[in-house]
Amino acid sequence: MRVPALLCALSCLVAAPGPADAAERSCADLRQFYTGKGFTLAGVPQTEISGEHLRMCPQGPTCCTSTMEEKLADLSTRETEGLIREAGRSLQASFNALHRSFDTYFTELHGRSERSLQEVLSPLGPLYSQNTRLYGDLYTDLRQYYRGSALNLDETLSEFWSRLLERTFKSSISTDVSLSEDYLECVAKQQETLRPFGDIPRDMKAKVIRAFVTARSFVQGLVLSGEVVRKVSQVPLSSECVRALMRLVYCPHCRGLASVKPCSNYCSNVMKGCLANQADLDPEWQNLIDTMIQVAASFSTEPSLDVVLSSIPARIYEAVHYLHENMDTVRAKVYQTCGAPGEPGTGSPNLPEQRGKSSSLTASEYKPSPTAELRLEMQVSDLSSKLREMRQYWIQVPMALCSKMAAGGAGQDKCWNGMTKARYLPEVMGDGLANQINNPEVELDITKPDMTIRQQIMQLKITSNRLKNALDGMMWTSRTQAKTSAAQEVGCV
Structure with missing residues (x-):
């Protein structure tokens, strides 16, 4: 038999x-x-029938006509592109989940800090009750900046302290003395030179800017990464890849070998050739992921994100109390620069004799609750671990696709090698376009990269640089830079 x-x-x-x-x-x-x-x-x-008419499959006895070959080639392309888009959607969903998780955490921190304003600042009396809008506007501006507004954070914080000086100074003057808008503007301009709040504004500004620039850059990095995946996953496969996929996927059916799976190395060469341009994303993609992991780790570096946001009300209280204790000196210097508007009265800010418990907290002394510390630690750990899982995505896609269609390790002697049922002998190509010059399965012109993917590589590079500069605490400060378009301006170089 x-x-x-x-x-x-x-x-x-x-x-x-x-x-x-x-x-x-x-x-x-x-x-x-x-x-x-x-x-x-x-x-x-x-x-x-005789297979001399075949253009993609090996010529020989076949059950496929030329029309069938073309239809199956289109089908294999659609199916493969569908798998690539499906993998891309899965990765996009992961980025969206990370974005939601961090955004929820950060906005809750921001909201909790804003809600603590009344508790911390109420001892200031009228200086709190009469200026609630000023304090609220600060939080609104910080929120808008985090959401992507083109406002200049350095100027916003400087403006806050100038207006706080103006209003605090006005409260220290007798009520029967009228201060013009021009005079109050002169007072406000003394904030930088007189340092009426001590070093608190400068210290708080540095920490708040760093926290918000890194948080904003981080969420923008997550959003852009998802967009890159979406755009690249929709790039159509080349005509050379169409022929290679047909030979890989459906030519065995035409030869009566439907049950024979493709050799794994054969499949790898086809997919590495078809996705060569996508693999060229890998260096900048890994660079971006590594940078985002570093940024995520910086959130728990002292002073942590929790400390910076939660201590804002206490720092404002400290600053106003400092000014109150030094008001006579500040007032004299203001008179010297802006002129005396009238005899100074006895009115003074309605401050307590001694600071309460809440006001004794400083940015360096503030410690979040153990629960808050644990949540931040878990947030950073979750972000980092999930980002690491995405790190080699673009060079893992070919392997992921082949794992669904190629023969396993034990079947490498009896698999479809593109011609027949036998071992596949050619070596497996490396990743990326340049490594496909000798790919035996997909003929590519390595001098003509896909321009859509090249544009996305550039986007990855720009975003990585922005994140690194955010990590270094650098930001745009000039008026020209502040007016840069929203697509390019992210608050840091």
């Missing part, structure tokens, strides 16, 4: 069979498979 069986197995590998053999090689399985893919049976052979 073995000899006839062997002869039958070999019959599909030799020249077109004679009439008797052709009758034995029915195309019933191919016809069933073909209709299962949604095609009609019009023009589909009943038995094998």
Whole structure:
């Protein structure tokens, strides 16, 4: 029984069979498979025909016509592009989940800090109650900056302290003395030179800017990464790849070898060739992921994100109290610069004799609750671990695709190698366009990269640089830079 069986197995590998053999090689399985893919049976052979007409599959006995070959080639392309988009959507969903998680955490921190204003600043009396809008506007500006507003954070904070000086100074003057708008503007301008609040504004500004620049850059990095994945996942496969995919996926069906899976190395070469441009994202992609992991780690570096945001009200209280204690000196210097508006009265800010418990907290002394510390630690750990999982995505896509369609390790001697059922001998190519120069399966012009993907590589590079500069605490400060378009301006170089 073995000899006839062997002869039958070999019959599909030799020249077109004679009439008797052709009758034995029915195309019933191919016809069933073909209709299962949604095609009609019009023009589909009943038995094998000569394959000289084939342009993508190996020529030889076949159940596929030229029309069938073209339709199956289109199908293999659509299916592969669908798998690439599906993988991309999964990665996008992961980025969206990370964005939601961090955004929820950060906005809750921001909101909790804003809600603590009344508790911390109420001992200031009228200086709090009469200036609630000033304090509220500061939090609104910080929120808008985090959300992507083009406002200059350095100028915003400087303006806050100038207006706080103006209003605090006005409260220290007798109520029967009228201060003009020009005079109050002069007072406000003394904030930088007189340092009426001590070093608190400068220290708080540095920490708040760093916290908000890194937080904003981080969420923008997450959003841009998801957009890169979406755009790259939609890049159509090349015509060379269409032919290679047909040979890989559906030519075995045309040869009567439907049950034979492609050799894994053969599949790797096809997918590495088809996704060569996508693999070129890898260096900048890994660079961006590594930078985002560093930024995430910086959130828990002292002073942590929690400390910076939660201590804002206490720092404002400290600053006003400092001014109150030094008001006579400040007032004298203001008079010297802006002139005396009238005899100074006895009115003074309604401050307590001694600071309460809440006002004794400083940015350096403030410690979040153990629960808050644990939540920040878990947030950073979760962000970092999930980002690491995405790090090699672009060079893992070919392997992920082949894991679904190629033969396993034990079947490498009896797999589809593009020609027949046998071992695949060529070596596996490296990743990226430059490494495909000798790819035996996909013919590529390595001097003509895909421009859509090149643009996304540039976006990754720009975003990485912004994140690194945010990590270094650098930001745009000039008026020209502050007016940069929202697409390019992220608050840091």
